[in-house]
Amino acid sequence: MKIGKETIPKTSISTSDEHTIVVRGRDLSRELIGKISFTDYFYLLVTGREPNAAATAVLDATLVAIAEHGLVPSVQASRMTLAAAPDAVQGAVAAGILGCGSVILGASETAGRMFDEIRNRASKSNETIDEASLAVVKSYREARRAIPGYGHPLHKERDPRVNALFTVAQESGANLEYVAISEAVERAIPKVVGKDLKLNVSAAIPAVLLGVGFPLNALKGVPILARTGGLIGHLTEEFERPIGFALSYQATRELVYDGDVPEHVTLGSRTS
Amino acid sequence: MKIGKETIPKTSISTSDEHTIVVRGRDLSRELIGKISFTDYFYLLVTGREPNAAATAVLDATLVAIAEHGLVPSVQASRMTLAAAPDAVQGAVAAGILGCGSVILGASETAGRMFDEIRNRASKSNETIDEASLAVVKSYREARRAIPGYGHPLHKERDPRVNALFTVAQESGANLEYVAISEAVERAIPKVVGKDLKLNVSAAIPAVLLGVGFPLNALKGVPILARTGGLIGHLTEEFERPIGFALSYQATRELVYDGDVPEHVTLGSRTS
């Protein structure tokens, strides 16, 4: 079925013949394998350009920052899935990645789009970054949209990963414009929201990445790639010390069933 | 519901409190972010140990080798999924990863297990590696199991990525024992199978990784992590130059419907 107007697919990422695989204009086997780190290759795949030193440092730092934070819901979902379907590691990884949504890890992208909106507004309207941040945070509030990337259920002070990321950006010589915007938003929030929500890692990631030329459309890919690494760590542990079913058992120990029970039934020790 | 005996979940990967996130015995914010590359962090997450220089070089090389090979079926599935569900990048990545199965990218793991079986057999039975390889390839053939990691639909000669990976292993000082086994299998195949199937990248990956202490249970994670990087490159392009529906249109241009048609129906130009 023809959907849309385009019928000839085009790509500029890769081509190959029997002897050569070309990726982003380079010969994979002769110019890339053994000559470029996976982080730099990821940057090249996404942007078509090789990163400079600041971009390498910042991209590595964000991937390390977000890959692992213990048995968060998506890791639990992934380990339970492996316990049920141990033959299909790819399915367990996929189940974990599916939890990288708007509430949890997707904020990296939406925060990046908010920072971009603030930057565009400031440059068009001659407002300071603080004025533009205040205006945009207000507009989010009026539209009842959450301010993405601020506040954390555990880290009430600034998430410890935020300063680590900002230090890397600073020391590597990255453009700090978006970092400044992210801190302006942090200052604006108490005035608009009335609560002191601090920068969390999901706002810090776009703040540093946008300063090294990483595109908006790929921002969500950073937590997804990083978490894939984290999930593989957990699934390797799951093969050796399985806890998927134990997590599932614990999860329902205090479960309350508040639906009906048929008249003729008297339940013994319930299971869920 | 209680499934299995274990009810108390245990992990040695990560713990945290409000101020500190500990990963594999290190303080994430002070000791890892900005101080370790993503590749080295991935090795640390999976094994609990930091890699030596050879392990870094080899793991980077394998991730680069397998991340991207054009519009393979899983990339097509992923781009079609994004075209249909552009709000859920994580779903498009998951759809692509689900194609890392036994036929396509899963061979990295199964080849690794075959090499391990050969190594164990040789060390137990005092056979040479060539003898043990011949015996194991025969046993696979008798059990009608495919020999994983040999032959390629496009690269009839040795896949060009294979030599690149072996060179990295050699030059970085990695243990080459499994590389030797993988070449012994290549020599054994024509004698048993009667066809000259050359090493492909899926056999070369475990051959080099097992020599730098990467665990068998995590082998399948390497193509999965690498392809996640490749998929994010493709999905970023898909946002900018969508081809998901064009691919789907092309795929069915020569489709033959060979089922029945009701008597009263005369179909015009068919759509599928």
Place this chain on the structure above:
Amino acid sequence: MKIGKETIPKTSISTSDEHTIVVRGRDLSRELIGKISFTDYFYLLVTGREPNAAATAVLDATLVAIAEHGLVPSVQASRMTLAAAPDAVQGAVAAGILGCGSVILGASETAGRMFDEIRNRASKSNETIDEASLAVVKSYREARRAIPGYGHPLHKERDPRVNALFTVAQESGANLEYVAISEAVERAIPKVVGKDLKLNVSAAIPAVLLGVGFPLNALKGVPILARTGGLIGHLTEEFERPIGFALSYQATRELVYDGDVPEHVTLGSRTS
């Protein structure tokens, strides 16, 4: 980690002990298996109530209408995934379901929400349904939101499934209020959009389902459940007559690579 305030999970769907499984207040083994159709059970699971005759007729009709429409993109993605990972049928089904997104099958839900908005507006403001439809279509247009459920790449006249569904609703005695709204929207569209976009199946589904008490929050579940049935049909065919890789081959036959090629490389017949 504690996310949100609730810590005690509650459910009213199911509980069980060693001898009895209770679902929605009924004894599964004695009162449901063999006594209720799967369609009625699905309605019971989702709403907690058993359907009346109109609800059964309408829900069956919508599930039949949307389950299958040939080799659409999500079916292609699913069959390619099975070809690559034949051991994990669940993964191939999941890959297909992930294409039930906002552009393709998700319109059932968003159209339902639009109809509900029109109904609420008409009842609050004493507008006729045509007036409220016009106002809401205009507001969508101004916010640059697509009008979900109207127009179809293939069925330029009204999608033939629409009248079939409306007939079932009428003849089964379902409430037709939302059907009337869906037709008012069809009348409003040319006035606002300037194009004559006809009702497609994704608007007809909520139009008939909301009239039989099916909840808004579950609307998206109808195409997902239906397509799961369709996907299993395709995957059964894929096991017997595999076409996953042939689809993938066809998809890239006219693929254009418009990126760079290294100077030293002259590509032979390209593969992608």
Place this chain on the structure above:
Amino acid sequence: MKIGKETIPKTSISTSDEHTIVVRGRDLSRELIGKISFTDYFYLLVTGREPNAAATAVLDATLVAIAEHGLVPSVQASRMTLAAAPDAVQGAVAAGILGCGSVILGASETAGRMFDEIRNRASKSNETIDEASLAVVKSYREARRAIPGYGHPLHKERDPRVNALFTVAQESGANLEYVAISEAVERAIPKVVGKDLKLNVSAAIPAVLLGVGFPLNALKGVPILARTGGLIGHLTEEFERPIGFALSYQATRELVYDGDVPEHVTLGSRTS
């Protein structure tokens, strides 16, 4: 890339033009919508034939039997995924389906294949069903393969759903040959395994379905389709009474971290 020999895709499931959608030789809009139940349509999609009364009764009964059993691991994974990514219902359903693997719901298929092996063996070798069952159970035991479909963590006596399914098969006039085989396996198990593992629902499903012409290759589709219905029920409840994060919190309340902690760190109340 060309993988395999076939390049022209063929299908006998569906075709269409602007006015007509043909499915399995019928006009979808005129002959199926409103005229066939979803269960019968599913049988038609999978087999190409319309079911007789026994097939309808048995297929409905199996779908009802396996759709829902409370907060099992795959339901938890699905609800946690929705909590994290509420915009992508299809992703939450996919995460739940990915748990239909070899350990949990996949046994429907593997048990069906075992029954088929027993039937073939008995018919070829002139053994009784009890003799063939004993031989096949022994061969599974020797190959260290689990006997799929027997024993249940909760239902130590025969799973209550088993008798309900067998009664439907009997009363609807289905062929009971595979039911007899499934009971012969139940008798064989104590002799070989030394434990009295009773038939569970995953063995009863193929036992009744194979008797009504449902194909082996589609068996795994029955729990997948059924659970999709169950998952949509749970996700509708999750939208109204969210428990995804509460389940995740409970799951880790007794979590033990037994890895290292850096010397300078004294953790406060741990989170995982």
